[in-house]
Amino acid sequence: MTVTPTGLHHVSINVPDVPAGIAFYSDLLGLEQDHRRPAFGFGGAWLDAGDQQVHLIEGATPPNMGQHFALLYEDLDAVIDALRARGLEVGDPVPSGPDHRQAFVTDPWGNVIELHQYPAPGSAQHRA
Numbered sequence: 001m002t003v004t005p006t007g008l009h010h011v012s013i014n015v016p017d018v019p020a021g022i023a024f025y026s027d028l029l030g031l032e033q034d035h036r037r038p039a040f041g042f043g044g045a046w047l048d049a050g051d052q053q054v055h056l057i058e059g060a061t062p063p064n065m066g067q068h069f070a071l072l073y074e075d076l077d078a079v080i081d082a083l084r085a086r087g088l089e090v091g092d093p094v095p096s097g098p099d100h101r102q103a104f105v106t107d108p109w110g111n112v113i114e115l116h117q118y119p120a121p122g123s124a125q126h127r128a
Contacts, residue, residue, distance in 0.1 A: 010046075010053035011069045013111045014061050018043045021056045024107055028086060029071060061109040068104070070114035076101050079115055090115070 015021035022045050025031045031047035031054060043058030049071055073079045080090045080103055088105055096102040099119040106112050 008052055010055050012055035012057050013069070013107075014059040015056050015107070015109050015111070016058070016060060017109075018045055018056055018058050020108065021045065022047070025054065025056070028083060028088065029113070031071075061111060064110055064112060066112075068112035068114050070102070070116040072116050072118065074117070076103060076115060076117035093117075 022033055025047050026033060031049050034046040034048050034053065037044065037046045045056045047054045047056065054069065076093050080093065083090050083105060091104045093101045093103040096116070101117045103115045104112055105115060
């Protein structure tokens, strides 16, 4: 048997304040809360990002050692402008491969989020 995943189901990150985390990721980054999360005996939330999820886990945020996750957006420049208008510090976009672009932002607890843009659908460089 070959070990081959069929995709990525979710990523989880620690936040010390789950309600504030829900507000940040929903209000600013556009994720939607999935209220089907069972009571696991610890604080947390599930947030939908397209067909993937970000799980918030109540706990101390680990030191930044390069770990991050990426959210995919259609118009990176518009996202950066909107986040900066809301007072967030967002790095300038840079190329991250043929016709891919990325920028970085941190949440209030220091978790790093990559904001990513693929080439436009229908272009020769679009990722299938």
